[in-house]
Amino acid sequence: xxxxxxxxxxxxxxxxxxxxxxxxxxxxxxxxxxxxxxxxxxxxxxxxxxxxxxxxxxxxxxxxxxxxxxxxxxxxxxxxxxxxxxxxxxxxxxxxxxxxxxxxxxxxxxxxxxx
Amino acid sequence: xxxxxxxxxxxxxxxxxxxxxxxxxxxxxxxxxxxxxxxxxxxxxxxxxxxxxxxxxxxxxxxxxxxxxxxxxxxxxxxxxxxxxxxxxxxxxxxxxxxxxxxxxxxxxxxx
Numbered sequence: 001x002x003x004x005x006x007x008x009x010x011x012x013x014x015x016x017x018x019x020x021x022x023x024x025x026x027x028x029x030x031x032x033x034x035x036x037x038x039x040x041x042x043x044x045x046x047x048x049x050x051x052x053x054x055x056x057x058x059x060x061x062x063x064x065x066x067x068x069x070x071x072x073x074x075x076x077x078x079x080x081x082x083x084x085x086x087x088x089x090x091x092x093x094x095x096x097x098x099x100x101x102x103x104x105x106x107x108x109x110x111x112x113x114x115x
Numbered sequence: 116x117x118x119x120x121x122x123x124x125x126x127x128x129x130x131x132x133x134x135x136x137x138x139x140x141x142x143x144x145x146x147x148x149x150x151x152x153x154x155x156x157x158x159x160x161x162x163x164x165x166x167x168x169x170x171x172x173x174x175x176x177x178x179x180x181x182x183x184x185x186x187x188x189x190x191x192x193x194x195x196x197x198x199x200x201x202x203x204x205x206x207x208x209x210x211x212x213x214x215x216x217x218x219x220x221x222x223x224x225x226x227x
Contacts, residue, residue: 033215043204043215106151
């Protein structure tokens with residue numbers, strides 16, 4: 001059982017380039033999230049999705065776009081990369097049942113450097 | 116806006132000690148609170164989740180408590196081991212929110 005898989009694991013970009021980070025989950029979870037983690041700042045929510053075809057903005061959405069065309073995939077796009085977007089990006093998924101919102105499961109992260 | 120604080124930022128203890136990690140949050144209207152472990156270069160692993168109606172959760176040597184009225188949670192680790200060395204993060208889900216607000220974490224080092 002793979003859980004949450006993120007690709008790529010590492011990437012170096014030049015300022016102004018664009019790229020897409022892919023997150024895939026095999027747990028049939030409804031909810032998916034993109035976070036970024038910067039030193040000393042914990043994780044901050046970029047965008048999230050509550051189901052196929054739906055997305056919503058999080059705490060730090062500027063400069064990013066997302067799409068959830070299939071339930072198992074959540075894509076994060078950088079339109080024009082900036083050095084301030086150098087970070088570690090984490091994807092997570094979860095679901096809700098009669099017991100409430102269940103724990104979020106995280107991928108291993110994508111380490112992105114913008115030069 | 117919810118703010119989550121974890122103190123201390125780093126902690127070093129000898130093997131075998133019982134220890135407590137602290138988490139505080141500013142808005143007591145929470146849905147649940149989750150404790151995670153993060154190893155260097157890795158993602159987050161969920162340790163314990165406490166729903167707002169619960170006071171504590173236990174898993175093996177770990178015990179997490181929640182006091183909503185005071186905006187605090189503690190993670191108790193019994194008989195610490197070198198393998199417990201990692202960063203521990205707490206995260207809060209507010210009512211009406213579908214995502215988590217994270218603290219900055221406590222980096223724990225257990226000395227053999």
